[in-house]
Amino acid sequence: MIAAGKQLLRQAVHKHSVLGIRGLEERLFTAWFGGFFYNQIWEDPRVDLRALELDSESRVLAISSAGCNLLNYLTADPGAIVAVDLNPCHVYLTRLKLTALRHLPDHEKFFAFFGRADRDSNRDSYRRHIRDRLDEDTRRFWEGGGWLRRLLLGSRVKYFTRNLYDHARLGYFLRFVHGLARVQGRDPADLLAATARERQREIFERNIEPFFDHWLVRFAGRMPFLLFGLGIPPRQVDALRKEGDGSLAGIYRERVRRLACGHSLDDNYFTWQAFGRRYDVEGRRALPEYLKRENYERIKPRTGRVQTHMTSLHAFLMSQPDDSLDRFVFLDAQDWMKPEEIVALWNEVARTGRPGTRVIFRTASSRSPVEEVLPRQLRKRFSYDRTLSQQLHEQDRSAIYGGFHVYEKPR
DSSP states (O other), rough: OOHHHHHHHHHHHOOOOOOOHHHHHHHHHHHHHHHSSOOSSOOOOHHHHHHHHHOOTTTEEEEEETTHHHHHGGOOOOOOEEEEEHHHHHHHHHHHHHHHHHSSSHHHHHHHIIOOOOTTTTHIIIIIIGGGSSOOHHHHHHHTTSSSHHHHHHOOGGGSSSSSOOOHHHHHHHHHHHHHHEEETGGGGGGGGSHHHHHHHIIIIIIGGGGGHHHHHHHHHHHHGGGGGTTOOHHHHHHHHHTTTOOOHHHHHHHHHHHSSSSOGGOOOOHHHHSSSSSTTTTOOSOOOOOOOOHHHGGGGGGGGGGEEEEHHHHHHHOOTOEEEEEEETTTTGGGGGGHHHHHHHHHHEEEEEEEEEEEEEEESSSSHHHHHSHHHTTTTSEOHHHHHHHHHHHHOOOSSSEEEEOOOOO
């Protein structure tokens, strides 16, 4: 499954010859992104749910990523969720979360595993309640893969005893950024001591914003391959450059400002992860909905409604009958695609989406690619709610994207 996933990723990203600079960048990205990348998804599920308006009849197709949002969607009681991903590691993490939610004996053990994710007792919870209920591929992934990897690196289950959110490629990237800050005598976690929004702004302006002016950070900002650590492929880097008139540092300074100051710390677990590489495990207020005690018993019996597949959005849709889905969550996948690939995807959405279908996605820039690339007749089959899209973009606690977009197939 790992090898097949890497092939799918190459097909999605490699658009140029290996002999050119762009071709080399694409291959560097797939080499980095092809491993276990996301330990948490970075799209705000609260915004998603407001746009999707799920009910018991909803049939959702979503990109899996780290699986958090799928479990968050279960709080809205949808009829079914199909999760697809090109990266098998993300499929394995999603399956682990579903199995743990289904079989761990209580909320406290579930929270210890995915909320704290740093307890020695999690290894015992895995062995007693999870291991034997995983499919063979998923169990092999978490227990270490081949004998050589197990010998040299040990089991991936250990991530849950050493803070999962310090691991995976994104965790390593955030540790690198925190290390750069400490070289300057700054600690990003200082922000988490703020008790009010005004105090958050003060700490950001005094202790974090000057980080972007350091020569080493400015130099790194001119190296687009370093953005691969955030899961940003070369095509998305181009969109960011276009949006910022060639400057990447300015765009990310403003987006980090929004992440640091845009919402109360009591309400924004994305801020806790970016600046502390953990959740609010003491107050337990700034948490994903699926980790909150009040939602545990609600979503636990709904885990059987989620299916997982390692495939692309387009490939999965081609296998589905007409009018079989009504909610689509594309994350930022279209930023990876050529125009003709976006057209092919939306042709399938038009065919498989029921009347009243809603499609949501994010973009690195503020512009929706749908407005630029869809043929007129295909574009006319969908309505774009610009006002709602802008409102929800401004409410997005993650703050790392340039645009949030909501489309509907009219009834």
